[in-house]
Amino acid sequence: MQPIATIKKTKEIQEKYNVFTKKTYGQNFIIEPKVVEKIAQAAIKDPNELVFEIGPGIGALTQFLCQRSNQVIAFEIDDRLPVVLENEIGSDHLQIVLQDFLKVDVDSIIQKYRKENQKVVFASNLPYYITTPILFKLFETKEEIERITVMMQKEVGDRFLAKENDKDYNALSVITKYRCDVKKVMDVSRHVFWPKPNVDSMVIQFTFHQKYHLENEDVFFKMVKACFTQRRKTIYNNFSAFVQNKEIALSILEKAGIEASTRGQQCTLDDFIRLYECGKEYYDC
Numbered sequence: 001m002q003p004i005a006t007i008k009k010t011k012e013i014q015e016k017y018n019v020f021t022k023k024t025y026g027q028n029f030i031i032e033p034k035v036v037e038k039i040a041q042a043a044i045k046d047p048n049e050l051v052f053e054i055g056p057g058i059g060a061l062t063q064f065l066c067q068r069s070n071q072v073i074a075f076e077i078d079d080r081l082p083v084v085l086e087n088e089i090g091s092d093h094l095q096i097v098l099q100d101f102l103k104v105d106v107d108s109i110i111q112k113y114r115k116e117n118q119k120v121v122f123a124s125n126l127p128y129y130i131t132t133p134i135l136f137k138l139f140e141t142k143e144e145i146e147r148i149t150v151m152m153q154k155e156v157g158d159r160f161l162a163k164e165n166d167k168d169y170n171a172l173s174v175i176t177k178y179r180c181d182v183k184k185v186m187d188v189s190r191h192v193f194w195p196k197p198n199v200d201s202m203v204i205q206f207t208f209h210q211k212y213h214l215e216n217e218d219v220f221f222k223m224v225k226a227c228f229t230q231r232r233k234t235i236y237n238n239f240s241a242f243v244q245n246k247e248i249a250l251s252i253l254e255k256a257g258i259e260a261s262t263r264g265q266q267c268t269l270d271d272f273i274r275l276y277e278c279g280k281e282y283y284d285c
Contacts, residue, residue, distance in 0.1 A: 004063050004089075005029075005063075010060075011194075017080065018080075019081060028193040029058055029193065030192055035192050036060050036061040036125075040064035041068070042185045042205055043068075043122075043149035044121060047069055048118065049071075049119045050119070050120045050121070051069040052109070053065055053074040053075070053122075055124055056075075057078075062089055066094050069093060072094050074096050075097050075099055110143040119146040120144065121147050121149070128156070131150070132172070139175070139179050145208050149204075149205045149206075150206075151201050151204075152203075153202075154187065154202045164267060170231075171227070171228040171264075174224050175221055177269045179209075182205070183204070183205050183207075188201040189201075214273065215280065223275065226242035227267070236250065236253060242283075244284075249279075252275065256271070258274070
């Protein structure tokens with residue numbers, strides 16, 4: 001089957017079905033088959049894995065996902081595209097759901113489609129404007145997810161990969177590491193998209209782990225975010241505002257072994273976990 005991810009095939013599909021890109025959906029179609037093939041290879045380790053794709057578009061990545069998995073559930077918001085996917089891919093492995101993924105109950109859809117002991121993975125070339133909301137939605141899912149492989153704006157990818165003391169290190173970096181092991185699959189040039197965006201991209205893979213089991217993760221996440229509220233301020237200043245008591249905040253920091261003059265971007269995930277454990281009885285969230 002001819003790859004969809006070529007400029008010739010993409011233009012052919014656009015004209016055949018009158019599905020020209022919509023800025024409102026942040027659509028940019030990939031026109032280099034090697035890119036989507038590599039994403040599919042990274043995303044799927046076993047053909048029996050249940051694959052959810054978010055925003056399949058005209059099917060450039062979907063085509064390769066269906067070659068590697070026996071079950072692909074693709075969520076698409078654009079009502080013009082299901083007919084394109086059905087006709088151009090025509091795989092028994094594919095099921096298309098016309099729905100806005102941001103409005104989906106992820107736990108429910110996993111329960112609906114997962115067979116017993118089946119591993120669940122997500123793969124997507126996400127529109128840039130919904131990257132973070134989608135990922136946080138997946139991170140907060142209670143049902144077990146094996147891994148997420150997603151293309152995103154390079155600048156956002158750098159934040160996920162950032163380590164303490166990096167300029168891109170922030171609350172998102174810390175919370176992600178609490179949930180997942182994070183690695184870069186590859187960089188992707190803006191020149192492999194149609195139309196061409198103004199920025200380069202990156203494919204990141206999040207593999208979920210069970211290393212940490214804090215009593216109240218929601219409070220921990222709020223605490224981490226609070227410690228980055230004003231990046232130029234010390235952790236003492238930001239943390240004091242969270243605790244709402246300067247003396248108690250200083251006491252908790254000392255107990256956790258964190259200098260009051262430290263800034264949030266200097267602290268490791270382990271530092272934040274100690275900070276949470278040392279003061280959890282004072283956090284009123």
